[in-house]
Structures are given as structure tokens and as C-alpha cells.
Amino acid sequence: MDKKxxxxxxxxxxxxxxxxxxxxxxxxxxxxxxxxxxxxxGKIYPINPSSPEILGLKAYPTITDVPGSIDAAIVTVPAKIxxxxxxxxxxxxxxxxxxxxxxxxxxxxxxxxxxxxxxAHQYGMCVLGPNIVxxxxxxxxxxxxxxxxxxxxxxxxxxxxxxxxLIALDAATYTRKVGFDKLVSIGNMSDVDFADIVEWxxxxxxxxxxxxxxxxxxxxxxxxxxxxKTKKPIIALKSGVSAHGAAAAASHTGSLAGAAKVxxxxxxxxxxxxxxxxxxxxxxxxxxSEQPAMxxxxxxxxxxxxxxxxxxxxxxxxxxxxLKFAPEDVQAELKKHMPEFGSAKNPxxxxxxxxxxxxxxxxxxxxxHKWVDGLVVLYCETAVxxxxxxxxxxxxxxxxxxxxxxxxxxxFVGGERCDAAMGWLVENGIPAYGAPDLAVQTMAGLRDYxxxxxxxxxxxxxxxAKARKTALEIVAAARADGRNALTEIEAKQVFxxxxxxxxxxxxxxxxxxxxxxxxKVGFPLVMxxxxxxxxxxxxxxGVKVNIKDEAGVRDAFKTIMAxxxxxxxxxxxxxxxxxxxxxxxxxxxxxxxxxxxxxxxxMFGLGxxxxxxxxxxxxxxxxxxxxxxxxxxxEIRGAPILAGVRGEAPRDRKALAETITKYSNMILDMxxxxxxxxxxxxxxxxxxxxxxxVDARMILKKK
Ligand code: ACO
Numbered sequence: 119m120d121k122k123x124x125x126x127x128x129x130x131x132x133x134x135x136x137x138x139x140x141x142x143x144x145x146x147x148x149x150x151x152x153x154x155x156x157x158x159x160g161k162i163y164p165i166n167p168s169s170p171e172i173l174g175l176k177a178y179p180t181i182t183d184v185p186g187s188i189d190a191a192i193v194t195v196p197a198k199i200x201x202x203x204x205x206x207x208x209x210x211x212x213x214x215x216x217x218x219x220x221x222x223x224x225x226x227x228x229x230x231x232x233x234x235x236x237x238a239h240q241y242g243m244c245v246l247g248p249n250i251v252x253x254x255x256x257x258x259x260x261x262x263x264x265x266x267x268x269x270x271x272x273x274x275x276x277x278x279x280x281x282x283x284l285i286a287l288d289a290a291t292y293t294r295k296v297g298f299d300k301l302v303s304i305g306n307m308s309d310v311d312f313a314d315i316v317e318w319x320x321x322x323x324x325x326x327x328x329x330x331x332x333x334x335x336x337x338x339x340x341x342x343x344x345x346x347k348t349k350k351p352i353i354a355l356k357s358g359v360s361a362h363g364a365a366a367a368a369s370h371t372g373s374l375a376g377a378a379k380v381x382x383x384x385x386x387x388x389x390x391x392x393x394x395x396x397x398x399x400x401x402x403x404x405x406x407s408e409q410p411a412m413x414x415x416x417x418x419x420x421x422x423x424x425x426x427x428x429x430x431x432x433x434x435x436x437x438x439x440x441l442k443f444a445p446e447d448v449q450a451e452l453k454k455h456m457p458e459f460g461s462a463k464n465p466x467x468x469x470x471x472x473x474x475x476x477x478x479x480x481x482x483x484x485x486x487h488k489w490v491d492g493l494v495v496l497y498c499e500t501a502v503x504x505x506x507x508x509x510x511x512x513x514x515x516x517x518x519x520x521x522x523x524x525x526x527x528x529x530f531v532g533g534e535r536c537d538a539a540m541g542w543l544v545e546n547g548i549p550a551y552g553a554p555d556l557a558v559q560t561m562a563g564l565r566d567y568x569x570x571x572x573x574x575x576x577x578x579x580x581x582x583a584k585a586r587k588t589a590l591e592i593v594a595a596a597r598a599d600g601r602n603a604l605t606e607i608e609a610k611q612v613f614x615x616x617x618x619x620x621x622x623x624x625x626x627x628x629x630x631x632x633x634x635x636x637x638k639v640g641f642p643l644v645m646x647x648x649x650x651x652x653x654x655x656x657x658x659x660g661v662k663v664n665i666k667d668e669a670g671v672r673d674a675f676k677t678i679m680a681x682x683x684x685x686x687x688x689x690x691x692x693x694x695x696x697x698x699x700x701x702x703x704x705x706x707x708x709x710x711x712x713x714x715x716x717x718x719x720x721m722f723g724l725g726x727x728x729x730x731x732x733x734x735x736x737x738x739x740x741x742x743x744x745x746x747x748x749x750x751x752x753e754i755r756g757a758p759i760l761a762g763v764r765g766e767a768p769r770d771r772k773a774l775a776e777t778i779t780k781y782s783n784m785i786l787d788m789x790x791x792x793x794x795x796x797x798x799x800x801x802x803x804x805x806x807x808x809x810x811x812v813d814a815r816m817i818l819k820k821k
Contacts, residue, residue: 119314121321123244126213127310128302128318129258130189131160134181134212136203137194138164138172145218146194148264149252150175156268157259163188181210190214192252192262197221197230200248204234208241216262217248223306224249231308238309250305251281254288257299257324265301272297273326274407277315279304279333287331287396295544296404299324307336313344320348327406329399330354330390338384338716342739343577345388351406351567355393356381383737384716387746389570391563398559405549405560409525411568412561414491417441418448419465419558420480422472423498426531426554427465430496433555437562441465445489455479470500474511481515485524492525492564494557499532505539513546525564529557579741581787585615589784593791593818602793602818605648607695609814613797616784618777620811621700627693629675635696636671644697645674647682651689653815658685664699671696700810703801704759704769707735708778708811710785710795712819718785718792722747722778724756725799740782747778760802767804774802774809793819 139146164172222231252263270291278284359378393399421427449462456468528550530536540550589612610620626632647660659681662674707725723735762768796815
């Protein structure tokens with residue numbers, strides 16, 4: 119989206135309020151009142167057909183009557199007249215059309231919403247909303263909303279899809295002491311969406327980190343691409359992850375691909391830190407807006423209390439940042455600033471005797487030491503210390519250490535004096551929390567962020583024209599046959615075209631042909647029914663394994679055919695697959711769904727018959743680069759099995775990663791045709807010996 123247009127929307131130099139009113143309690147009154155009371159310096163033009171003056175400002179009957187140019191129009195008139203207002207604003211050269219009004223796609227009036235967007239686009243205008251609270255900016259003293267006030271000033275900016283939540287968070291910024299520069303309500307996202315504003319905020323010098331409250335993206339892929347390019351940290355709280363997608367899935371992958379998993383994967387790929395809940399969103403926003411990322415794993419905790427030290431230690435392990443003992447030189451120096459019975463190991467316990475000086479000395483030394491990558495400072499209120507003085511000692515030590523590229527977080531546990539001291543710390547740029555685990559949790563977030571950005575994921579992808587041609591032919595034949603699922607043999611042909619290692623599988627239409635093909639494939643072998651009407655082959659008695667000779671082939675052919683007919687008398691039977699019997703290996707699963715938000719999305723995990731019970735799977739949005747594939751292999755609970763447990767040789771994870779990458783390319787290249795796929799099981803062998811896709815399923819998009 120054009121930057122100048124977004125500037126007009128988010129930092130307007132002049133603003134019209136269409137539907138401005140003199141009646142207190144009306145939104146059109148509130149918006150004008152907010153603009154005036156919060157000190158907006160630009161021009162304000164109230165628009166109202168019957169009032170010549172509103173809240174002391176000259177009002178105009180229509181926007182066309184306004185003499186000067188107007189950057190943004192805030193709309194607070196009923197829905198049915200909003201399209202006409204869009205036309206007038208477009209003609210007037212307005213850049214940002216901010217629609218507070220409700221009553222559009224959220225109540226089934228997508229048509230009305232689209233009409234506004236179409237009109238706006240004719241005139242090069244953008245639309246924010248509809249169904250929003252408006253936008254707020256502390257640095258511009260701009261409260262173009264009906265939220266009660268500008269938020270507590272700070273360096274973060276928030277984009278919220280829920281208007282009500284934005285209002286609630288706005289007020290809470292004061293009690294939670296988390297400061298924001300901009301709050302943007304985006305409601306129905308008819309035009310301007312998360313990606314547009316994220317890109318704009320990335321360039322905004324008043325914003326140091328971007329917080330998001332998301333109910334759902336319209337185009338998830340575009341968000342990932344925008345976020346990947348963003349230089350500032352993004353923290354996202356996604357709601358509505360409990361009931362999504364899982365219904366009516368035709369594959370294992372489809373049934374496992376809930377919103378929590380898919381959004382989680384997309385956020386990782388986008389380099390976005392996920393918040394668990396509203397509290398976590400606030401806590402992380404506070405840390406990310408003031409502190410740099412934690413660039414290494416060495417976390418040091420300094421405390422005056424053993425209990426909170428242990429709680430923080432537990433939290434460090436829980437959030438993936440386990441403590442290590444501090445090196446000898448660090449311990450030796452810190453020992454000088456604590457009583458004999460203190461501990462310098464990590465957590466560094468300066469004991470209840472720890473006062474201002476010891477806090478100062480330990481924090482200053484430790485923070486500057488090269489071994490320390492991040493510092494958490496804890497304090498329990500005692501009768502012999504003053505929380506405010508401790509806070510000031512910590513702040514002074516941090517400043518005097520001259521360290522600017524490492525993070526520090528703090529937790530004070532105690533009463534009102536602690537709360538006041540923490541308030542002071544926050545005002546002075548040091549995030550402080552009421553519980554030790556929160557100080558550690560946010561620090562772990564700062565570490566996760568650095569790790570995510572060590573190797574930025576990219577969406578580079580090249581179509582494989584040759585494989586695609588083969589695959590399209592197979593798909594076309596199946597569609598001509600009236601099917602929307604490929605047979606196993608067809609699916610494997612598609613897999614093979616994209617370079618996936620499938621077991622050699624041939625289709626026999628008669629018993630004699632089965633014998634001929636069996637000799638080609640070699641013994642022992644597996645025989646399976648091939649019928650679009652029989653998806654669960656084993657349940658139908660349609661699979662025979664370990665067939666060793668010609669007599670076995672003839673016998674199996676007859677039995678499978680008879681079983682299949684018994685299972686479904688009118689089944690359309692293509693024949694019987696004669697398949698090489700792959701040696702046993704570690705069973706994994708690969709699969710994909712065409713997610714409504716993110717498009718082709720791939721799953722990998724431990725496979726076999728328990729896959730839906732154990733759910734040991736992980737997701738990524740395609741395409742998946744090699745290093746991302748390696749990450750997927752390493753992040754499932756069963757990763758040690760693939761690494762080799764109890765004397766077993768490690769599995770061929772290199773070949774596995776390559777196969778994941780190829781698989782992701784296949785589903786992306788064929789995204790207009792493929793709905794869901796499964797490769798289950800895939801047998802993975804020892805290092806250097808590769809893997810084999812033993813069974814394959816491919817469901818086509820309905821056309
Ligand atoms: N040009 C300019 N002003 C006009 C025009 C026009 N063509 N036509 C009418 N007006 C004036 C009206 O005369 C009125 O001013 P007045 O008080 O001087 O008479 C003013 O515009 C507002 O019009 P009303 O008909 O009084 O509408 P009302 O204020 O009751 O409601 C509103 C309008 C607020 C837009 C309503 O339709 C609406 O959508 N409410 C929900 C908004 C909302 O909650 N959005 C955020 C969702 S997120 C969340 O839930 C927090």
C-alpha cells in the first residue's frame with residue numbers, strides 16, 4: 119500500500135469527522151471532543167448537515183464544502199450512508215477513510231463494505247475498518263477515536279482487530295504501566311490489514327516494537343512476508359485457536375492441523391513472538407519496547423532470596439533458558455559483594471543482607487561481563503532495605519555498566535513499596551514484574567526472538583515445471599474419472615515426480631499380471647487393493663505383506679479381491695498394487711493441508727498408527743527451507759528417537775530434511791489442485807541410508 123496514503127491515514131495533518139455531533143454520548147461527539155481535548159495540532163473539520171458549529175469548531179454541511187485539503191476522514195454516520203460519504207471523500211482527495219461505523223461484513227453486509235472499498239480505490243484512498251474504534255497516536259497527540267484517552271506514552275504500538283479490546287487495553291496501559299505510542303483499531307480489515315500497518319510501523323521512528331491482537335488474518339502469507347522483512351520485534355496474541363479446521367478432514371494431517379499449530383508455525387516463520395494471553399502480551403510488550411534481544415544462552419540471576427531464586431530457576435528451565443553455573447572468575451568477583459554464606463554460582467544469592475551497594479556492585483560487574491547474555495534481578499522486600507533505593511541502585515548499575523546490547527528484567531516481591539519501586543523502574547526503562555517467573559518468561563521471549571532472527575526464514579520458491587506437468591496429467595485423469603482423490607499409485611507417481619523416495623509400486627489388473635510385476639519388483643513384497651472407494655485398505659482386508667513367492671502372489675490376489683468385494687460390493691476396483699516391501703525403519707509422517715489462511719502448510723511428526731493419539735507433530739507454512747526442515751525434525755518430542763537412542767544408530771535426518779523441503783515444494787507448486795496429503799508411514803533408515811515413503815494419500819481440491 120502506498121506509503122503517502124498510509125501517512126495520511128495514520129499521521130494526518132488534517133482530519134474531517136463525518137457525523138460530528140453536538141450531542142454528548144454520541145460517537146460523533148466523542149471523536150471531535152477527543153481530538154480537541156488530547157491536543158491534536160492539525161486542522162479539525164466537523165461535518166454535519168444541520169449544525170454550523172460543533173464543540174466550538176466551525177462545522178461544514180458536507181466535506182465538499184471544506185476549503186482546504188483533508189488527509190483523513192473519520193466516519194461516524196450510519197452504515198447505509200457510508201458509501202455516499204466514500205464517494206464524496208474520494209472526490210475531495212482524502213487519503214485515509216476511517217470507518218468507525220458498524221453494520222457491514224460482520225453482520226453479513228459484505229456487499230456494502232466492498233462498495234466502499236471499490237469507491238475508495240477508484241480515488242486512491244484507503245479504508246481503515248469498518249467497525250473500529252479509530253486510531254490514536256501519542257506523539258501526534260491524535261485521538262481520532264472514541265477510546266477514553268490517549269494511552270500511557272511509550273515506545274510500543276498496538277494493532278487490534280477487536281475494538282472493544284483496544285479500548286480496554288488503552289485504559290489498562292496506565293494501571294499496567296505499559297506505554298504505547300500508537301493504537302490502531304482495524305476491525306473488519308476490508309482494505310488496510312495487519313501487514314500494511316506492520317510495514318508502516320516498521321518505518322515509524324516512534325515505534326520500537328509492534329504488538330498485535332489477532333482474531334484471524336485475511337491473507338496469512340502476506341502477513342508472514344511483511345513480518346519477515348520487519349526490523350522491529352513483533353509480539354502477537356492470537357485468539358480463537360480452539361475450534362478451527364479440524365472438522366471434516368480427510369487426512370491425518372487435516373485432523374491434526376488446528377489453528378493453534380498452524381498459526382504457531384506461521385509466527386515462527388514470520389519471526390514473530392507469540393503471547394500466551396493478555397497478561398503475557400503486556401509483559402512482553404513492556405520488555406520488547408525497552409530492551410534489546412538476548413543474543414546468547416547465558417542467563418544470570420541475582421537475588422536476595424533463595425525462594426524466589428529457585429522459582430526463577432524453575433521458570434528458566436520451563437521457558438527453555440536453563441541456568442548454567444557462572445564461570446570461576448565471575449563467581450570469584452561476585453563473592454566479594456555478599457556475606458560468607460551467600461552463593462555466587464547462579465542464581466547469585468546475595469542473601470537477605472544484600473543492600474544497595476551489593477546490588478549495585480553485583481549488577482554492574484555481572485552485566486558488563488562477557489559471559490553474561492542477559493540478567494534477571496530479583497528482590498524480596500526486607501525490613502533492612504528500601505525497595506526504592508534498591509531500584510535506583512539497579513538502574514544506576516545498569517547505566518554505569520555502559521552495556522546497551524543486553525537485556526535486563528527485574529522482579530520485586532513484596533508490598534506497596536515494591537510496586538512503587540517497580541513503577542519507577544518501568545518509567546526508567548527497566549521492565550519489572552510482580553513475580554520472578556514473569557521476569558524470566560519475558561527474558562526467555564527476548565532470547566527466543568534472537569534465536570528466531572539468527573536465521574531469517576524466507577519464502578523463496580521455484581516451480582518445478584517438469585514435475586508439475588506430470589502431476590497435472592495424473593490429476594486431470596483422476597478428475598476425468600470423476601474422482602477428487604488419487605489412488606495410492608497415482609499419489610506416489612506425483613510424489614516421485616517431485617523427487618520423493620517412494621517404494622516401487624506397480625498396478626496389476628489381473629492375477630497373471632500380478633505375477634509378472636512381482637518378478638520385476640522382487641520378493642518379498644506387499645500387495646494392496648487399489649480402489650478410490652476403499653481408503654482404509656487394512657480395514658477392508660485389502661493388504662497382504664511379506665509375500666515371498668509366485669504362489670503367495672496368486673493366493674493374495676484372490677483373497678484381497680474377495681475381501682474388497684465383501685467390504686464394498688460396488689467398489690470401483692482399479693486392481694492390486696504390487697509393492698516393494700521396504701525394510702523396517704523408524705516410522706514418521708509427512709502431510710499437508712491447504713490452510714484457508716496460510717495456504718499450503720506441511721506437517722511432520724512421528725508416524726505410524728498412533729499418530730492421532732500421540733500428536734507428536736509440527737507444522738510449517740510451505741515452502742520450507744532446509745534449515746527450517748532441520749528445525750522441524752529437532753522440535754518434535756520424538757526427536758531423540760531420530761537422533762538415535764539406546765545404542766541405535768542415528769536416523770538419516772539429512773535425507774529426511776531434504777524430503778521435507780521437496781514435499782513442501784510439491785504442495786506449493788500444486789496448490790491450485792491439492793487439498794490434503796499424507797505420506798504415512800515414511801520409513802527412515804540409518805544415517806546415509808535414506809528413507810522410503812511407503813503409503814501415500816492425496817485429496818484434490820473440489821472444482
Ligand atoms: N454527513 C454528516 N453528518 C451526518 C450526515 C451526513 N450525510 N447524515 C447524518 N449526519 C449526522 C447526524 O445528523 C448525527 O448528528 P446530530 O447528532 O447532530 O443529529 C450524526 O451524523 C450521527 O448520526 P446518527 O444518525 O445520530 O447516528 P448515531 O450517532 O446514533 O450512530 C454510528 C452512528 C455511531 C456510526 C452507529 O451507526 C454505529 O455504527 N455504532 C457502532 C460503532 C462501533 O461500535 N464501532 C466500533 C466497533 S468496536 C467496539 O465494539 C468497541
